[in-house]
Amino acid sequence: MLEHIRIVMVGTTHPGNIGAAARAMNTMGLSDLRLVAPLHYPHAEASSRASGSAHILMQAQVSDSLDEALADATLVVGTSARQRRIPWPCLSPRQLGARVAEGSGSEKIAILFGREDRGLTNDELHRCHYHVAIPTNPDYGVLNVAAAVQLLSYELRLALLGDAEGDLAPLRDSAHRMPLPELEWDSPRAGAAEVEQFIGHFERAISAAGFIDPAAPGHVMTRMRRLFQRAHPDQVEINILRGILTQFEQHLPPPAPQD
């Protein structure tokens, strides 16, 4: 039930936090951990803080790039302490639980946690369908990254499995559910890599057409990325969109060499 949830730690500085996050995941029944460019890893401090959860560290894949860690993800969620300039669809941790419970089984969900000192970059946040902000003290909102993993894992466990004692079962009743168009869809959802390839293609095509200056794309690509992420395209839709771009490109002057 929780196997389709992946915790992705990006650029983690302190190896102890990686171990503590593995332990936090384990207490809530999560086990799929990916590490993107950790500063110090493997490390004795990670193993020590993992306590009885060394198997999660052992299985954790380390990637150089976020793309690799997200390739098969169909729903990407980024944790963020503050609202960014361009608003993004945003969920509370509890709303994330409800959203994930809706699509369970049919989605591969990646939840991104950023660097201890500065979180996720704007580019990384723009890869996400949703941002999640943990409600905090307005005077001190700096959760430890493993504590944030603990809280979200807890909310996901409750949303997906309920409480063992059954007293949270009402939260899973129909009244609390947000209807999702993605249920019983006619085509599989596109994975993050397919969507990225489409967005790259889109940017090249509108640059070649002269709509944006590739050296100074401004907010156009950010807004278009937000739009397409929000729509959660399926594979057929991505194929159609790419076919349309290719068709337009045939009418454009020959492109300058790509670098």
Added chain:
Amino acid sequence: MLEHIRIVMVGTTHPGNIGAAARAMNTMGLSDLRLVAPLHYPHAEASSRASGSAHILMQAQVSDSLDEALADATLVVGTSARQRRIPWPCLSPRQLGARVAEGSGSEKIAILFGREDRGLTNDELHRCHYHVAIPTNPDYGVLNVAAAVQLLSYELRLALLGDAEGDLAPLRDSAHRMPLPELEWDSPRAGAAEVEQFIGHFERAISAAGFIDPAAPGHVMTRMRRLFQRAHPDQVEINILRGILTQFEQHLPPPAPQD
């Protein structure tokens, strides 16, 4: 609103956990920490893990006995991983939040967290009005003590204050409606007429480019309409999309006369 909640750490072994608990409390707006017979305290590791929450450690009273830490408490709650031999009134963390919210202001609430290796003793648990068990993986229920402080502080904050942004308030209402992510968006949503005009423009442009035969568009336009409707575009997005179409059209052969 949260001043009447005290976190009591009993017999804590690792000073780092005391610092991490202070930080966890601070992120959720709690500040009253008591330490009963900590093994090593004060300690550099406690200060280091407290991060920006040193003032909570500075104010934390250290007691030799639990009695001293509980003297003025009117409601005492003990955290416990497992059911003890003699059943006790037991709450989930969320139920604790609801219970504390009921009596807010009129009670002094102490929440006890036990030793890293063996929790609270039976005698200590018998001092409590309620026991709280955090729902965990049945195969690995060993939360770090600071992580447990983080989770309970979070549930108490939500129960007493809701989310600062107000987006959790609906979750406490009967309907549990999901607020739309588009709330507080940076641009007004496009109206149906604008979306229709865009879709008409889209169809003309991809026909002119030769991607569909306007006499037999097949399912392409149905799928593209479904995609764009689902995304609920805002007015800026629609304007960008139409600008892109216009730019592509300038590279196409002159259109056949529209009818």
